[in-house]
Amino acid sequence: MSRTGGSSSLRRVFHLEVLKRTEYPEAIRDLITQLRQMPGVGPRSAERIALWMIQSRDDKPEQIATAISKTRAQIRPCKLCGFFATEELCEICRDDSRASDLLCVVEQPTDILPLEKTSAFRGQYHALGGRIAPLDHIGPEDLRIQELLDRIARENFSEIIFALAADVEGEATTNYLVESLKAKPIKLTRIARGLPAGGGLESADELTLYQALTGRTKL
Amino acid sequence: MLTSLRLHNFRCFEGLSVDIGPGLNLFLGGNGEGKTTILEGVCVLLRLQSQRSASLAPVVQTGKKSFGVRGRFEEHELEFRYRALRRQVRFDGVEQRTVGEYLRLGRVVSLANVDIELVRGGSDTRRRYLDFLGLQIDNAYRPALRAYERALRARNALLKSPTARPREVAAYDAPLIQHGQVLLRQRAELTESLAPLAGQAYERISAAREKFTLRFVPGASADFEGDLERSHRESIRLRQTIVGPHRDDLELRIDDFPAAQFASEGQQRGIALAMKIAQADVLKKSGDKKAPLLLIDDIFGELDPERRNALLDNLPPASQKLVTATAMPWRDEIIADIIYELCDRRLRRL
Ligand SMILES: [Zn+2]
Numbered sequence: 001m002s003r004t005g006g007s008s009s010l011r012r013v014f015h016l017e018v019l020k021r022t023e024y025p026e027a028i029r030d031l032i033t034q035l036r037q038m039p040g041v042g043p044r045s046a047e048r049i050a051l052w053m054i055q056s057r058d059d060k061p062e063q064i065a066t067a068i069s070k071t072r073a074q075i076r077p078c079k080l081c082g083f084f085a086t087e088e089l090c091e092i093c094r095d096d097s098r099a100s101d102l103l104c105v106v107e108q109p110t111d112i113l114p115l116e117k118t119s120a121f122r123g124q125y126h127a128l129g130g131r132i133a134p135l136d137h138i139g140p141e142d143l144r145i146q147e148l149l150d151r152i153a154r155e156n157f158s159e160i161i162f163a164l165a166a167d168v169e170g171e172a173t174t175n176y177l178v179e180s181l182k183a184k185p186i187k188l189t190r191i192a193r194g195l196p197a198g199g200g201l202e203s204a205d206e207l208t209l210y211q212a213l214t215g216r217t218k219l
Numbered sequence: 220m221l222t223s224l225r226l227h228n229f230r231c232f233e234g235l236s237v238d239i240g241p242g243l244n245l246f247l248g249g250n251g252e253g254k255t256t257i258l259e260g261v262c263v264l265l266r267l268q269s270q271r272s273a274s275l276a277p278v279v280q281t282g283k284k285s286f287g288v289r290g291r292f293e294e295h296e297l298e299f300r301y302r303a304l305r306r307q308v309r310f311d312g313v314e315q316r317t318v319g320e321y322l323r324l325g326r327v328v329s330l331a332n333v334d335i336e337l338v339r340g341g342s343d344t345r346r347r348y349l350d351f352l353g354l355q356i357d358n359a360y361r362p363a364l365r366a367y368e369r370a371l372r373a374r375n376a377l378l379k380s381p382t383a384r385p386r387e388v389a390a391y392d393a394p395l396i397q398h399g400q401v402l403l404r405q406r407a408e409l410t411e412s413l414a415p416l417a418g419q420a421y422e423r424i425s426a427a428r429e430k431f432t433l434r435f436v437p438g439a440s441a442d443f444e445g446d447l448e449r450s451h452r453e454s455i456r457l458r459q460t461i462v463g464p465h466r467d468d469l470e471l472r473i474d475d476f477p478a479a480q481f482a483s484e485g486q487q488r489g490i491a492l493a494m495k496i497a498q499a500d501v502l503k504k505s506g507d508k509k510a511p512l513l514l515i516d517d518i519f520g521e522l523d524p525e526r527r528n529a530l531l532d533n534l535p536p537a538s539q540k541l542v543t544a545t546a547m548p549w550r551d552e553i554i555a556d557i558i559y560e561l562c563d564r565r566l567r568r569l
Contacts, residue, residue: 171393
């Protein structure tokens, strides 16, 4: 056997032993695998979190585990708008100081909070749970569109504002809904798209500029 | 100007590092040594797309999951990493959310033997030719092209679905028309700037009496919406959208005869070259007015000395050039700043 062949097989044995010695017990490895399923958690963070959980001197990890089960049992989608709720209706839908004749349609329940933070809108919301996206096999029947139409037939809205994304699928979904609603005596609007406030043209990326240009309004 | 290039798991190269000179860089080597791949590395680095294939998946070295390219262009450090579901673009070490600023930097024209497909091949080759230029000179080209392609794919998926979905198809009409009209206009304008330059370039390199003309043939009229409506029945029957910029084409004629059928092979090569020279001329006139980097792949061998010299004379002199060739019986004719020899995946500077 040549010297290089000998040293490379030696290296292989050594390498295997090193790997074996540094591995965690199966239980820890399982925990790391579980943690890695969480969004934004890579292998390094998963390992750090797992070790913290195991080595923690108090019961903080157990508190977190309880919080997870408790929250999951408690939180459900609001029956009316789809936002996060602990009762049948969410806080927004139960608030009767809000305008009852304005409805804002969004894609996801998570889109509601950013709009709320502006305080520019004090009406009702409806989250569709996504958008019509044939390439992802999502059709109108997969979204809360029937619920929206029922709600509009039942309640008395004077204006419906569409606040869906300004991309192709968002546009198509807005068109689909507008087509279903245009026979009704309700004002249908969509939020303006455009340049971020406080930024000049040179600081906007090409997509924003393109959308601002293609969605321009008449003066 | 590009000063360095590094490839990692890029086609046949596990790792390769190249210093690039300011003027003409010559890469010599036999077939299959990877000369074209070095040029492809430059194209992918500067344009985030390959001049050889529509998709970047085949660029990943066999058995590997990702590839990387790095390089220095003027005072900027560029880096691009590709894996199946993730692309990472770094500009001066900072990861980019959008590619606009990165792509504004290096502009490229590729000349290769396969360019003859511009004359002989299908219309997709000619649309890619327009897109390759449009993406380099118009900031609104990329968003329009991507949005149109997305709307078209979604709409065609709906037309192909086993149950009819007319209301969803109709919902995609507006974005298809809106972005399609932008794209139609952009491509018509590109052709308008290319056509005279391509005609002149043909005249200069061929030294012939025949005339080459280039004309845009749009896949929809100015009334795209009306075209879509009128073709509705037919598109339901064929289960696809049959009008729109995805049907755009360029009409190439030699003395008023279609070049694909009536031009000789020599004339066809001349047309392909003229079209690429026109691309370089348009780039030189637009944006920062800098001459584009030229990737010239193995075409000198196919040309007679006269055409070869005519080509060299007609390329923007200020352009940085990367040229590949197999053997070089005519080395003296070319003044190269750096000559590399590629053998067994290794570069040797001569
Ligand atoms: Zn609610």
